[in-house]
Amino acid sequence: NAGVTQTPKFQVLKTGQSMTLQCAQDMNHEYMSWYRQDPGMGLRLIHYSVGAGITDQGEVPNGYNVSRSTTEDFPLRLLSAAPSQTSVYFCASSFRKPGTSGDTQYFGPGTRLTVL
Amino acid sequence: AQSVAQPEDQVNVAEGNPLTVKCTYSVSGNPYLFWYVQYPNRGLQFLLKYITGDNLVKGSYGFEAEFNKSQTSFHLKKPSALVSDSALYFCAVRDGGGTTDSWGKLQFGAGTQVVVTP
Numbered sequence: 001n002a003g004v005t006q007t008p009k010f011q012v013l014k015t016g017q018s019m020t021l022q023c024a025q026d027m028n029h030e031y032m033s034w035y036r037q038d039p040g041m042g043l044r045l046i047h048y049s050v051g052a053g054i055t056d057q058g059e060v061p062n063g064y065n066v067s068r069s070t071t072e073d074f075p076l077r078l079l080s081a082a083p084s085q086t087s088v089y090f091c092a093s094s095f096r097k098p099g100t101s102g103d104t105q106y107f108g109p110g111t112r113l114t115v116l
Numbered sequence: 117a118q119s120v121a122q123p124e125d126q127v128n129v130a131e132g133n134p135l136t137v138k139c140t141y142s143v144s145g146n147p148y149l150f151w152y153v154q155y156p157n158r159g160l161q162f163l164l165k166y167i168t169g170d171n172l173v174k175g176s177y178g179f180e181a182e183f184n185k186s187q188t189s190f191h192l193k194k195p196s197a198l199v200s201d202s203a204l205y206f207c208a209v210r211d212g213g214g215t216t217d218s219w220g221k222l223q224f225g226a227g228t229q230v231v232v233t234p
Contacts, residue, residue, distance in 0.1 A: 004159075035224075040125075042206060042224035043160075058221065090159055103148060103167065103210075105222065107159035 001026050004108035006091050012114045013081040021076040021111050023091030030096035032074040033058070033105070034066065036087040043090065049074055050096055081115045088112050118143040120209050122225035130233055135197040137228045139190045139207030146212035149190040150222065151181055154204040163205075166190060167212070177201070197232045204229050 007022045025032065033048035045058030049068040063085060065077040074093075078085060089112075092105040119142045129135050141147055148167055152160040164175025171183040181192045190207060208222040 033221075040226055042120075042226040043222075044224075045221060048221065092160075103150075103165065104162050105160075107152075107161070109159045110157075 003027065004091055004093055004106050006089075006108035006111050008111060009109065010112050012116065013078075014116050015082060017081050018077070018079050019081065021078075021089055021091075021113070023074045023076065023108060024072050025074075025091075025093040025106070026072065027093065027106065028071060029093035029106070030071070031105075032068065032091065032093045034064070034074070034076045035090045035092065036060065036085075037090060037110075038087050046076065046089075078113075083115045086113060086115045118209055118211055118223045120207050120223050120225040122205075122207055122228045124228050125226075126229040126231060128231045128233065129197045131199050132196050135192075135194040135201065135230065135232070137192040137205050137207075137230060139192065139225060140188050141190060141207070141209040142188060143209055143211045147183075147188075147190075148210050148212045149181075149183060150208040151175065151179070151190075151192050152206045152208065154206065154227075156203075160206065163192070197230075199232050199234055202230055202232045 004025045030051045034046040035043040037043050044060045046064050047066040049055045052071050055066050088110050090110050091108040094105045121140045150165045151163040154160045164173050166173045166183045174180045179194050204227045206227050207225040210222050
C-alpha cells in the first residue's frame with residue numbers, strides 16, 4: 001500500500017491564483033480530512049469527509065473548497081489564494097469506526113504552499 | 117467544545133534520561149486521546165492512543181502515556197530517550213461521545229519540540 005499520498009510537495013502561488021492540492025489513499029478509508037499546520041498553532045482542521053459524496057467544514061474552512069467523488073480521492077481547492085494561506089497542508093484518512101480498531105489517522109507527507 | 121494544551125514549547129533532555137511531554141485536555145464527553153510525532157519535513161506518525169481500559173498505554177518506539185482522568189492529563193513518557201527521538205510531538209483529543217460524523221475531528225495541541233542531546 002502507498003498509504004496517503006499528496007501532490008505537489010511544494011507550490012508557490014501569486015495572490016489571486018487558484019490551485020488544487022491532491023490527496024489520495026489506497027486503504028479504503030471512509031474518513032478523510034485536510035489540516036493546515038502553522039507554527040505555534042498545531043494542526044487545524046479545514047474540511048473533512050465521512051464518505052464519498054459527503055463533506056463538511058472544519059475549524060478553518062474559509063477560502064477552501066473540497067469534494068469527494070470517490071473513496072480514494074479528496075482534493076482541496078484554493079479558489080483565490082491569499083498570503084494568509086501560506087502554510088503546510090496535510091491530508092489524513094482513517095476508518096470510520098471508533099474505538100481500538102479505528103480512530104487512528106494516517107497522514108500524508110504534506111504540501112508546503114507559499115502565497116506571494 | 118474540546119481543547120488540548122501542551123504547556124511546553126520545547127523539552128530538552130540528555131540521551132539516556134527519562135523523557136516526559138505534557139498534555140492536558142478538555143472535552144464534554146469521554147476523551148479519546150492520541151499522541152503523534154512529526155520528524156522534520158515529514159507527515160505525522162501515530163504513536164499511541166487511549167480509548168478505554170488500562171490508564172497506561174504503550175505505543176511505538178518505547179513510548180507510553182498515562183491517562184489521568186482527575187487531572188485531565190495524558191502525558192507522554194519514555195524511560196530512556198534517544199537522540200533519534202528528537203522531533204515535534206502532538207497531543208490530540210476528540211469527544212468519544214460524538215456522532216459518527218464527528219469521528220476523526222481531532223483537536224490538536226500546538227506541539228512540543230523535543231531535543232535530545234548526546
